[in-house]
Amino acid sequence: MSEDMSEKVLMKGNEAIAEAAIMAGCRHYFGYPITPQTELTAYMAKRLPKMEGGVFLQAESEIAAINMVIGVSSAGKRVMTSSSSPGISLKGEGLSYLAGCDLPAFVVNVQRGGPGLGGIQPSQSDYFQATRGTHGDYHTIVLAPDSVQEMVSLTVKGFELADKYRMTSMLLADGTLGQMMEPVSLDVGEIKTFDKPWATTGTKMQRPNNIINSLSLIPEELEQWNMTRFERYKVVEENEVMYEEYMMDDAEICLVSFGITARVSKNAINEARAQGIKAGMIRPITLWPFPKKALCEAADKVKAFISVEMSMGQLIEDVELATRCKKPVLLCNRCGGVIPSPQNVMDKIVEANNLGGEKA
Amino acid sequence: MATSKVLFAGFGGQGILFSGKFLAYNGLIADKNVSWLPSYGPEMRGGTANCSVIISDEPIGSPIITNPDMLVVMNNPSLEKYEGEVVPGGKIFVDSSLIDRKVERKDVEVYYIPATKMAADEGLDTLANMILVGKLIKESGITDFENVSAVLDKIVSAKHQDLKEFNHKALRLGYEYAE
Numbered sequence: 428m429s430e431d432m433s434e435k436v437l438m439k440g441n442e443a444i445a446e447a448a449i450m451a452g453c454r455h456y457f458g459y460p461i462t463p464q465t466e467l468t469a470y471m472a473k474r475l476p477k478m479e480g481g482v483f484l485q486a487e488s489e490i491a492a493i494n495m496v497i498g499v500s501s502a503g504k505r506v507m508t509s510s511s512s513p514g515i516s517l518k519g520e521g522l523s524y525l526a527g528c529d530l531p532a533f534v535v536n537v538q539r540g541g542p543g544l545g546g547i548q549p550s551q552s553d554y555f556q557a558t559r560g561t562h563g564d565y566h567t568i569v570l571a572p573d574s575v576q577e578m579v580s581l582t583v584k585g586f587e588l589a590d591k592y593r594m595t596s597m598l599l600a601d602g603t604l605g606q607m608m609e610p611v612s613l614d615v616g617e618i619k620t621f622d623k624p625w626a627t628t629g630t631k632m633q634r635p636n637n638i639i640n641s642l643s644l645i646p647e648e649l650e651q652w653n654m655t656r657f658e659r660y661k662v663v664e665e666n667e668v669m670y671e672e673y674m675m676d677d678a679e680i681c682l683v684s685f686g687i688t689a690r691v692s693k694n695a696i697n698e699a700r701a702q703g704i705k706a707g708m709i710r711p712i713t714l715w716p717f718p719k720k721a722l723c724e725a726a727d728k729v730k731a732f733i734s735v736e737m738s739m740g741q742l743i744e745d746v747e748l749a750t751r752c753k754k755p756v757l758l759c760n761r762c763g764g765v766i767p768s769p770q771n772v773m774d775k776i777v778e779a780n781n782l783g784g785e786k787a
Numbered sequence: 788m789a790t791s792k793v794l795f796a797g798f799g800g801q802g803i804l805f806s807g808k809f810l811a812y813n814g815l816i817a818d819k820n821v822s823w824l825p826s827y828g829p830e831m832r833g834g835t836a837n838c839s840v841i842i843s844d845e846p847i848g849s850p851i852i853t854n855p856d857m858l859v860v861m862n863n864p865s866l867e868k869y870e871g872e873v874v875p876g877g878k879i880f881v882d883s884s885l886i887d888r889k890v891e892r893k894d895v896e897v898y899y900i901p902a903t904k905m906a907a908d909e910g911l912d913t914l915a916n917m918i919l920v921g922k923l924i925k926e927s928g929i930t931d932f933e934n935v936s937a938v939l940d941k942i943v944s945a946k947h948q949d950l951k952e953f954n955h956k957a958l959r960l961g962y963e964y965a966e
Contacts, residue, residue, distance in 0.1 A: 437811055437823065463827055547827070607850050608808070608823035610815050687849070694848035768853055 435610040440575045440600060441466035443611050444535055447582035448507055449474060450615055453533065454481045455499045455506040457492040461514045462547045463602035464537035468509065489514040493521030493534075500530040501639045503626025505586055509535035511602075512553050513544055519561035522595055526565035527641025529625075529656065531589035533582070534567075535598045537605040540764035548764025549602035551686060552738035557599045558715045558745070564653050566660050568596035568667065569714040571685040575609040581712070583615045590621040592663055599714060601737070603687045603766065669712035670721055674700065678707025680779045681725050683746045684735035685711050688767060692735045695772035704780050714745075722749040731779040732756040735772055737765070755782060789844055791929055792852045795916075796837040796869055797861025797882075802916035806859065807838035809920060809954075812938045813930040814842035822850035835864055842929060857927060859919050861885055861902075878926060880919050898922055900964055906957065914957035921961025932962055 438446070445467045448456075456471040468485070475481035482499075486492035492508045499506035510518060515536045525532050538553050540546035557569045568588050570581040578600065585596040627637045643649040674696055675681065684692045689710045699706040709725060711718050726732075731754055734743035743758050750756065759775035761767045793810060795803045804825050814821040825838045839852040858873050859880045860866045866886055873879055875894040884904040890897045900922050902915035911918075924930055935958050943951045 435815060437808065437815055437821070602827070603824065603850065606825055606827050608811065609847075609850075610821055690847075691849040691851070697848070766849075766851055768851075769849060770853075 435612050437608045438575060438611050439466055439606060439608050440572075440578050441537065441605040442470045443575045443578050444509070444582050444598065444600075445470035445474070446613060447579040447615065448533065448586070449478070450613065451505065451583045451586040451618055452620065453505040453507050453586060454478060455504055456482070456508070457484050457486050457495040457499075457506070458508050458510065459486055459489050459492055459514060461511045463539055463549070463605050464509050464511045464535065466605070467535065467537070489517035490521065493518040493525075496532050496534075497521060497525060497528070497530060500525065500532050501528070501627050503623040503628055505531075505533070505590070507533040507535065507586075509537070511537050511539045512541050512550070515553060515556065519556075522567065523561045523563050523565065524641050525595050526560070526567070526656075527563060528639045529593040530595075530639065531593050532595045533585045533589055533598070534595055535600065538599065538601045540762065546764040547602065549604075549687060549766060550737050550762065550764055551599075551601055551688065552741065552762060553599070554714065554736070554738055554741035557597055558717070565656065566594070566663070566715055568592070568594055568663065568716075569599050570596060571599050571712060571714050572604060573686050573689045573710065575604070575607065575611045577712075578604065579611055579613065579615060583618060587619045587621075588663075588667060590623070591619075592659055593625075594659075594663070599686070601687055602764075664716040667713060668716045668718050668720075670718040671708075671710040671712060672721070673708040673710065675707040675709065675725065677705050678725075678728075679705040679730050680707070680733065680776055681722075681729040681731070682706060682708040682733045682735055682772070682776070683711070683722065683742065684708060685714060685742070688735045688737055691767055691769055692772050694769040695776060698769060698773050699776045704776060706776050717745050717749060719749040722746060723751065723753075726750040726753040730754060731782055733759050733772075733775050733779055735759045735767060735775075737767070738762055755779075791842045791857065791927065792855045793840045793842075793857045793859070793923070793929075794837060794852050794855035794869060794872075795840070795859045796835060796865035797916075799834065799836040801836070801861050802913060803836045803861065804838050806916040806920050807840045808942060809917070809938060810923070810929065811840050811842070812941055813924075813934055814840075816934060816937055816941070817930060819843060820845065820847045822847045824850045824852075835862070835868070837865065837869075857923065859923060861916065861919070863887070866890070878923075880923055880926075882915060882919060884915075896926075898926060899966060900961060902961065905960055905964070909956070909960065911953055911957045911960075914953060917954050917957035918961035918964070921958035922964055923961075924958070925962045932958075
């Protein structure tokens with residue numbers, strides 16, 4: 428970019444992720460085009476081949492792309508892939524192998540409606556897939572931006588967290604965020620890097636071989652690997668939870684929402700406040716680790732929660748778990764590519780406010 | 788101006804998305820909050836294209852516009868689809884060389900500009916969109932006309948400086964157009 432870094436530019440979410448990844452030191456991109464994230468792939472195709480050490484490769488499939496990510500990550504370089512929902516399913520095997528090998532990687536899912544080939548309009552119905560993952564005991568750090576600016580900051584954060592904890596971090600966006608343009612500052616500050624003594628960079632006869640492997644046929648050994656890995660996950664849960672509180676100080680109705688629906692929810696909360704209903708929101712920014720403590724504490728103060736999501740009730744399960752079902756949790760949802768309107772959310776806020784017949 | 792919600796709608800290829808981008812940049816250089824959201828997918832290939840632009844003094848919640856304050860329409864299907872959505876007291880800018888009917892709503896201000904014909908007469912064939920934007924700037928007060936050069940500097944690449952001049956001319960035509 429030729430612009431002054433502090434000056435704001437208008438960028439599409441997909442392109443902003445790509446630029447932020449480059450700023451975070453990513454020089455290797457492997458992917459396969461799919462709507463609505465193709466601008467990200469196209470941006471990398473334009474930029475990376477012109478950069479020193481830059482590699483862009485449009486793989487023959489999503490499965491090939493994620494395996495190329497495993498290769499580059501093993502060599503200790505920052506690497507990413509991106510796709511949209513059905514393409515992420517294809518990468519599922521590789522995501523589990525990354526976890527089994529304790530390799531860092533950055534993966535972007537710009538979600539569209541499903542299941543199956545589904546549609547191409549925005550959705551959040553990969554929440555379970557992102558936060559629960561594929562086979563085996565493992566976790567993925569899941570970051571959920573709600574603006575183009577946050578797509579930049581969380582991309583940088585995603586690379587840093589991945590390296591720090593030797594995990595995959597996934598940026599979970601949706602078609603709206605990917606396609607929209609907003610003013611964005613590309614001033615991301617200092618980028619953190621981490622030593623990777625485990626990387627397979629050649630021993631130069633100076634050290635024993637590094638072996639990267641997810642296979643163990645000895646149950647006790649595999650169990651120990653998992654135990655060790657989960658010790659690390661515990662540190663992530665203790666230190667890396669991120670969320671935003673919006674008008675929660677005196678809130679009686681607590682909305683929980685991430686990504687684009689959190690923005691729709693803000694409109695509805697402002698409208699509710701104008702009508703004298705004390706609504707607020709806890710917006711998880713990390714979906715894993717989930718802001719359990721903040722929600723559990725809110726449950727002692729508010730009279731109801733509303734999970735606002737573009738899926739058939741996925742986020743709501745984490746809200747119910749986190750709040751130990753201390754208060755009712757209502758679902759406000761659309762799916763299949765339909766975005767809830769502020770009015771949809773407002774109606775649900777009114778319903779929540781009327782629970783127990785306290786107010787007419 | 789607290790918040791302006793502008794919807795641009797027409798066929799793919801009419802510069803609907805560019806018009807929106809141009810307006811959004813006007814907001815950006817005036818230090819406003821801005822969002823630009825296009826329709827995407829199969830409807831863009833020869834079908835209707837639209838884009839939503841919000842310019843606001845306040846942080847923008849949802850970038851999705853259900854009820855625009857202003858509608859710029861460049862084909863019949865888009866007028867059919869969106870006429871009823873405009874807020875009462877809102878403004879509709881109609882390319883009257885492409886849309887053969889009048890707006891039925893009585894509670895909105897309507898501006899008929901034969902933009903496609905004007906563009907063709909002036910040798911500005913693909914710039915009917917910018918003629919409409921010129922009129923929108925005049926009637927909306929979203930930005931001062933003096934700012935448009937600076938915005939064109941930002942969004943027209945150095946390679947295509949001649950296009951800048953054509954865009955400016957089209958904007959002025961619209962700005963000065965009186966029915």
